[in-house]
Amino acid sequence: MGRTVAQARAGLISARSGWSAAALLPLAFLGLFFAWPVLAIVSLGLREGGVVVALVSGETWELVGFTLGQAAASTLVAVVAGLPVAFVLARCRLRGLGVIRAAVMVPFVLPTVVVGLAFRTFWPDGGVLPIVLANAFFNVAVVARTVGGLWAHTDRRAEDAARALGASRPRAFLSVVLPALAPAIGSAAAVVFLFCATSFGVVLVLGGSRYRTLETEIYLRTVELFDLSGAAALSLLQFTAVLAVLVLGGVARRRRETALSLRGREELARRPSGGEWYVVFAAFAVVAALLTPVVGLITRSLSTRDGWSFAGYAALATRGDRGTLAVTGLDAAVNSVRTAFDATVVALVVGVFSAVVLIGLRRSGGRIAEVLDTALMLPLGVSAVTVGFGYLVTMDALPGDFRTSPLLVPLAQALVVTPLIVRMVLPVLRAVDERLRQAAATLGASPLRVWREVDLPLAGRSLAAAAGFGYVVALGEFGATSFLARPDAPTLPVVIARLMSRPGELNSQMAYAACALLMVVTVGCVLLIERLRVPSSGEF
Amino acid sequence: MALELDSITVRYGQTAAVSDVSLSVADGEIVALLGPSGCGKSTLLRTIAGLEKPSSGAVRWDSADLDGVPVHRREFGLVFQDGQLFPHRSVAGNVAFGLRMRAVDREERDKRVLSLLELVGLEGYADRRVTQLSGGEQQRVALARALAPSPRLLLLDEPLSALDRALREQLAVDLARLLREAATTALVVTHDHDEAFTLADRVAIMSRGRIVQVGPPAEVWSSPVDVETAKFLGCNKFVPGSFVGLDSGRVGLRATALRVDPSGPLEGIVLERVHRRDHVRLLVEIDGEEYEAVGPMTEVGDRVRLEIDLDGVARIG
Numbered sequence: 001m002g003r004t005v006a007q008a009r010a011g012l013i014s015a016r017s018g019w020s021a022a023a024l025l026p027l028a029f030l031g032l033f034f035a036w037p038v039l040a041i042v043s044l045g046l047r048e049g050g051v052v053v054a055l056v057s058g059e060t061w062e063l064v065g066f067t068l069g070q071a072a073a074s075t076l077v078a079v080v081a082g083l084p085v086a087f088v089l090a091r092c093r094l095r096g097l098g099v100i101r102a103a104v105m106v107p108f109v110l111p112t113v114v115v116g117l118a119f120r121t122f123w124p125d126g127g128v129l130p131i132v133l134a135n136a137f138f139n140v141a142v143v144a145r146t147v148g149g150l151w152a153h154t155d156r157r158a159e160d161a162a163r164a165l166g167a168s169r170p171r172a173f174l175s176v177v178l179p180a181l182a183p184a185i186g187s188a189a190a191v192v193f194l195f196c197a198t199s200f201g202v203v204l205v206l207g208g209s210r211y212r213t214l215e216t217e218i219y220l221r222t223v224e225l226f227d228l229s230g231a232a233a234l235s236l237l238q239f240t241a242v243l244a245v246l247v248l249g250g251v252a253r254r255r256r257e258t259a260l261s262l263r264g265r266e267e268l269a270r271r272p273s274g275g276e277w278y279v280v281f282a283a284f285a286v287v288a289a290l291l292t293p294v295v296g297l298i299t300r301s302l303s304t305r306d307g308w309s310f311a312g313y314a315a316l317a318t319r320g321d322r323g324t325l326a327v328t329g330l331d332a333a334v335n336s337v338r339t340a341f342d343a344t345v346v347a348l349v350v351g352v353f354s355a356v357v358l359i360g361l362r363r364s365g366g367r368i369a370e371v372l373d374t375a376l377m378l379p380l381g382v383s384a385v386t387v388g389f390g391y392l393v394t395m396d397a398l399p400g401d402f403r404t405s406p407l408l409v410p411l412a413q414a415l416v417v418t419p420l421i422v423r424m425v426l427p428v429l430r431a432v433d434e435r436l437r438q439a440a441a442t443l444g445a446s447p448l449r450v451w452r453e454v455d456l457p458l459a460g461r462s463l464a465a466a467a468g469f470g471y472v473v474a475l476g477e478f479g480a481t482s483f484l485a486r487p488d489a490p491t492l493p494v495v496i497a498r499l500m501s502r503p504g505e506l507n508s509q510m511a512y513a514a515c516a517l518l519m520v521v522t523v524g525c526v527l528l529i530e531r532l533r534v535p536s537s538g539e540f
Numbered sequence: 541m542a543l544e545l546d547s548i549t550v551r552y553g554q555t556a557a558v559s560d561v562s563l564s565v566a567d568g569e570i571v572a573l574l575g576p577s578g579c580g581k582s583t584l585l586r587t588i589a590g591l592e593k594p595s596s597g598a599v600r601w602d603s604a605d606l607d608g609v610p611v612h613r614r615e616f617g618l619v620f621q622d623g624q625l626f627p628h629r630s631v632a633g634n635v636a637f638g639l640r641m642r643a644v645d646r647e648e649r650d651k652r653v654l655s656l657l658e659l660v661g662l663e664g665y666a667d668r669r670v671t672q673l674s675g676g677e678q679q680r681v682a683l684a685r686a687l688a689p690s691p692r693l694l695l696l697d698e699p700l701s702a703l704d705r706a707l708r709e710q711l712a713v714d715l716a717r718l719l720r721e722a723a724t725t726a727l728v729v730t731h732d733h734d735e736a737f738t739l740a741d742r743v744a745i746m747s748r749g750r751i752v753q754v755g756p757p758a759e760v761w762s763s764p765v766d767v768e769t770a771k772f773l774g775c776n777k778f779v780p781g782s783f784v785g786l787d788s789g790r791v792g793l794r795a796t797a798l799r800v801d802p803s804g805p806l807e808g809i810v811l812e813r814v815h816r817r818d819h820v821r822l823l824v825e826i827d828g829e830e831y832e833a834v835g836p837m838t839e840v841g842d843r844v845r846l847e848i849d850l851d852g853v854a855r856i857g
């Protein structure tokens with residue numbers, strides 16, 4: 001009794017539709033907690049009219065120009081600064097490389113408010129230059145990690161062959177090494193551009209109302225001018241731009257993943273020689289520059305008009321000068337820790353589940369994989385302010401007025417963290433040899449048991465690292481949180497922003513102390529994550 | 541019959557990797573699937589394991605159709621070309637894996653693991669990390685791991701191909717002894733005929749998705765079904781049977797069919813000389829045709845006489 005072709009095809013399709021059905025879960029999560037609030041805001045704006053007015057106004061296009069311009073400049077700076085670091089991480093055997101690895105990672109996870117404040121210790125009045133530098137400051141790590149990951153696996157012999165054929169070192173670099181790294185550079189640049197174009201905290205702190213990007217303008221219009229239609233128009237514009245960048249980035253990412261799958265074994269790192277020392281010095285200079293704002297901030301938190309003092313730290317136990325805050329700094333810190341924990345748990349569940357589904361979908365060749373992949377990245381690019389405001393107008397429709405739920409802020413933060421977790425976990429899970437799972441299956445392990453016995457132990461460290469990483473990002477999340485946190489339950493970044501916006505020596509002292517505290521926690525987490533990470537895996 | 545394949549076809553889109561294959565393996569029998577790479581033999585093996593779905597046809601075990609029985613319930617062991625050991629488990633942890641899946645209790649598990657490690661010649665390796673093992677040792681662990689839960693059928697996918705030649709030949713002999721000692725029913729996929737003929741009770745030759753010949757090793761070796769199979773089994777020259785004094789139609793000659801011998805009936809001139817590990821191979825011109833031959837050291841250009849060795853001759857058909 002032969003089975004028919006149609007039956008077999010039905011079998012394949014049923015495997016695929018199983019994964020497709022599983023994909024609906026994360027898509028539903030995104031639909032409920034991301035698409036719905038965002039669309040609600042957009043339609044709110046559209047209903048009130050004035051979108052066309054905003055779109056034809058010259059001011060809007062000036063905003064677009066500045067947003068894209070500063071993002072492009074920041075991306076360029078980040079790439080130029082990141083390449084020497086990538087080289088050192090991928091190819092050099094040096095003492096203290098672990099320190100550099102961690103030092104590069106620190107800026108990426110620092111809360112935006114903290115970084116904004118750190119740059120203000122050097123440029124008290126803000127401006128375009130500090131905005132560009134601060135945005136680049138965040139993203140050097142993305143370039144160094146992404147490019148370094150590919151560089152470590154790029155066959156050194158191709159370069160040697162070019163040299164043997166008569167190419168000088170720079171010529172060999174330009175004609176052999178750089179093209180090989182191009183997919184990684186392209187994909188890193190796309191991600192960095194996206195981060196810079198939608199960065200909020202930094203631009204708000206350093207640009208104020210003088211230098212505005214789409215993101216801060218949406219915030220200012222919604223919160224201070226109540227110009228909803230204008231904000232909606234800008235949100236639409238930003239959404240379109242982000243989608244375009246994501247699609248382009250997706251193309252680059254696929255090419256990079258191809259490049260990574262074709263890569264050879266990891267090249268041995270060796271001591272730098274000759275001209276390579278210049279690159280090493282450049283990398284050290286970049287790292288030193290990255291640490292400068294960090295050191296500046298700590299110095300500032302300890303210095304008062306009357307000399308060195310812990311006054312700011314002591315003030316954290318209070319509500320600030322003349323009751324600026326509704327709760328003490330310590331209460332806010334405790335609240336931060338708890339909120340970030342909840343957010344991490346939600347993001348980890350959604351993110352790991354999505355990564356598993358994505359791998360299953362890719363294997364059975366479903367088109368829905370691309371949809372889910374892009375959908376998961378979208379929250380990164382949509383104004384957190386829009387999301388936050390969207391929550392306020394939609395979440396009361398959920399049972400038991402969700403707007404007052406203590407889960408509101410964690411959910412919003414989870415939305416920001418999930419894409420990062422997916423990007424970190426996906427490559428590791430994908431690197432697990434399919435035949436290892438098949439071996440376990442032939443030995444009698446059910447699919448769930450295979451996941452527990454093979455995937456989990458092999459990806460466990462990466463999962464822990466991703467969790468720690470997500471925790472740190474949630475801890476520093478500012479855009480959506482500033483919108484959603486109730487006055488009696490703020491997080492530390494919200495408290496910092498509030499303290500900075502009020503006059504008083506004690507308030508600013510307290511803000512700097514809170515920043516330093518947040519930074520120490522962040523750095524501690526990063527150092528822990530570095531110990532857990534599997535070398536050169538993941539994207540960030 | 542323990543395993544029975546009933547006109548299995550596996551299609552990827554328009555192309556058929558396996559076409560209408562029927563084959564059976566008796567209890568305790570070792571069958572080798574031999575064929576060049578890309579002939580569909582690995583796909584067939586994966587289909588039996590349950591890792592691929594056949595487009596049509598049936599895989600049966602003791603007459604029961606296995607369609608719908610998932611991989612982990614088939615109780616078939618599988619050994620991959622490159623081991624695929626679990627890197628996060630020790631040697632003992634790898635071997636014990638299948639036993640844990642079957643909830644064998646700890647004491648019995650430990651005993652079984654030790655006896656299997658002894659069987660594959662790795663006593664004292666229990667606590668080693670698998671990443672510290674050599675290729676040959678890894679493959680032995682993979683074999684022990686697959687055998688531990690006493691699978692009703694052992695599937696081996698190019699089990700020795702990843703090893704270097706000396707080790708491969710040694711392990712092939714060990715593996716043959718091992719499988720017989722354990723009285724295993726096994727299906728071995730390989731492109732290496734030495735491996736197939738060393739291990740198997742019966743050899744099935746596969747070509748372009750089809751099985752073209754099945755039989756005991758000696759029979760397949762001495763009378764391949766067609767020229768293509770004969771070529772795959774080492775024949776490089778095809779001549780009428782009368783050339784070697786046989787009356788049958790066409791025969792294929794392996795290099796060993798002609799041997800340099802002063803009393804031989806044929807005469808030729810040495811054109812080239814190649815040194816192999818254990819013999820010297822010559823290219824000899826006889827009556828304007830080129831033949832391969834083996835022989836003692838001679839110089840290029842020498843005129844030599846050649847003896848015919850019928851062990852190197854294969855009758856086609």
